[in-house]
Amino acid sequence: MPELREDVVVDKVTSLLGLRKDDAAVLSLEETSLVVNVDSFESGIHLYPFLPPRIAGRRAAVGSISDVLVKGAKPLGILVSLRVPSTADLGFLEEFYRGLLEAGTRFGARILGGDTDVSSTCYLRVDVVAIGVSRGKVLHRWGAKPGELVAITGRVGISSVLYALSSGGALSCNPGNSLVEEYGWGQLPEPATWLGIKELLTSAIDNSDGLALSLYYLAESSGVGIVVEELPVHAVAKECLPRERLVDAVLYASGEDYNFIFTFPEEAEEEVRKTGATIIGRVTEGEGVFLSDGRRVERKGWIGGPGYSPRL
Ligand SMILES: Nc1ncnc2c1ncn2[C@@H]1O[C@H](COP(=O)(O)OP(=O)(O)OP(=O)(O)O)[C@@H](O)[C@H]1O
Ligand SMILES: Cc1ncc(C[n+]2csc(CCOP(=O)(O)O)c2C)c(N)n1
Ligand SMILES: [Mg+2]
Structure with a gap:
């Protein structure tokens, strides 16, 4: 069984x-x-x-x-x-x-x-x-429409570093107490800032299972695809994780960064940028999550039981 x-x-x-x-x-x-x-x-x-x-x-x-x-x-x-x-x-x-x-x-x-x-x-x-x-508005995982922009709060990768550390991986840094402090807070926006822009947004999800899986959940729930053009990788992840594994670690093993990932029409871009969020890509017709070079992002992240692994 x-x-x-x-x-x-x-x-x-x-x-x-x-x-x-x-x-x-x-x-x-x-x-x-x-x-x-x-x-x-x-x-x-x-x-x-x-x-x-x-x-x-x-x-x-x-x-x-x-x-x-x-x-x-x-x-x-x-x-x-x-x-x-x-x-x-x-x-x-x-x-x-x-x-x-x-x-x-x-x-x-x-x-x-x-x-x-x-x-x-x-x-x-x-x-x-x-x-x-x-x-006013309640945001859902559904509601994203083709042509809209996708943004994320904070930076991604702190929890990837702690996960690598806990799984016995070799790190090229010595993560100190400030890393654990920031990990404990997650990468959520301040409530006043977030509630100040929510009426402009069309969908949202928090990154509690990894960036890739969160993007898939939002895309699938909205019946759209997503193309990722840029990732705001945390400086600690760049310092601590081997370069060749960095993008994968950030996409697939960032399940406790609690970044908010959200979509909005182009007209809202300036207001969204003012909050400090990073625009990471675009909503497309069709399905799936892709990088800008055409590579498909795997549907993989944190699953209770097996841990980080592909979603069934
Ligand atoms: N045991 C359960 N009974 C009823 N509904 C459930 C149960 N477990 C999960 N759900 C529902 O399934 C959906 C997804 O839940 P899940 O816990 O995966 O998401 P999440 O809380 O956003 O993520 P995380 O737990 O990683 O923060 C939610 O709508 C939740 O209410
Ligand atoms: C001992 C230990 N092992 C692994 C992790 C990593 N981890 C645990 S829960 C979770 C995501 C959300 O889970 P859920 O979907 O159940 O809310 C992640 C990435 C940890 N923090 N501590
Ligand atoms: Mg839950």
């Missing part, structure tokens, strides 16, 4: 429920929409054991808040469900919560409460529910 994989389970469950896959769920109220997400993080699967507890807490909050913000909702609060090994100490928890709180403060989300379990047989696990509210 083949082992179960995240992509197979998500496809099965969403088709059973008739759910259209997206970054977060939307409940339309009268003038506003409530946007809700849940994401899970377990030490040894989603949280590198070498992360200081404050960064692990921050990472968990940012990962869930990211899905709400990318949809054009203002984050309001998070609920934190925690399963802690009985060997953990209160100092660890204090630091972990400092990380959750600092992420909440930056993105405007209060910690509303949660649930706790302590067990002698588990690793640290945290499930974070993030709640936000949107006035």
Whole structure:
């Protein structure tokens, strides 16, 4: 029997429920929409054991808040469900919560409460529910149209470096604490900046499974193709990763950079550039993700179970 994989389970469950896959769920109220997400993080699967507890807490909050913000909702609060090994100490928890709180403060989300379990047989696990509210447009993975531009926030490649490090790869650098700090924050835009341009945009997704796979998800959901002309590679990735593997690492193993990838019509180019985002390519007719030299980008990224591998 083949082992179960995240992509197979998500496809099965969403088709059973008739759910259209997206970054977060939307409940339309009268003038506003409530946007809700849940994401899970377990030490040894989603949280590198070498992360200081404050960064692990921050990472968990940012990962869930990211899905709400990318949809054009203002984050309001998070609920934190925690399963802690009985060997953990209160100092660890204090630091972990400092990380959750600092992420909440930056993105405007209060910690509303949660649930706790302590067990002698588990690793640290945290499930974070993030709640936000949107006035005006809600962005989806679908909506991109041929001829539009594709842009990305921040730089790509920090998580590729940490992944290479954790898989025992040889690095041509000595990544310091500032790398882990920046990794913990992800490459999300500031909420005010993002909410300030959202009405100009036609679709969006956050990079939580790798740049290539995120581009595929957006393209497939919108029924279009994408051509990538440029990549804003992080200086740390250029320094640490071997040159011949750099582009592949950035495309296929950047699953925790949390960049926002989004599309918009040409008329919005100037406003988008003002935010500091980089225009990386164009939406095309047809299907697939391609580089400007015509090479097809592989449909490969982070899949729970096998790890970085092709999407079924
Ligand atoms: N167990 C589940 N039950 C119901 N729906 C699910 C389940 N798991 C995933 N989904 C739905 O599948 C879609 C894709 O979820 P997925 O977790 O892959 O995306 P994401 O949260 O954007 O990515 P990431 O978890 O990497 O941040 C979403 O619409 C989500 O609500
Ligand atoms: C111990 C350890 N091994 C691997 C990774 C890499 N990693 C974990 S989750 C994820 C993407 C999103 O996952 P999900 O789709 O489940 O939200 C990536 C790239 C890590 N951070 N820690
Ligand atoms: Mg998820």
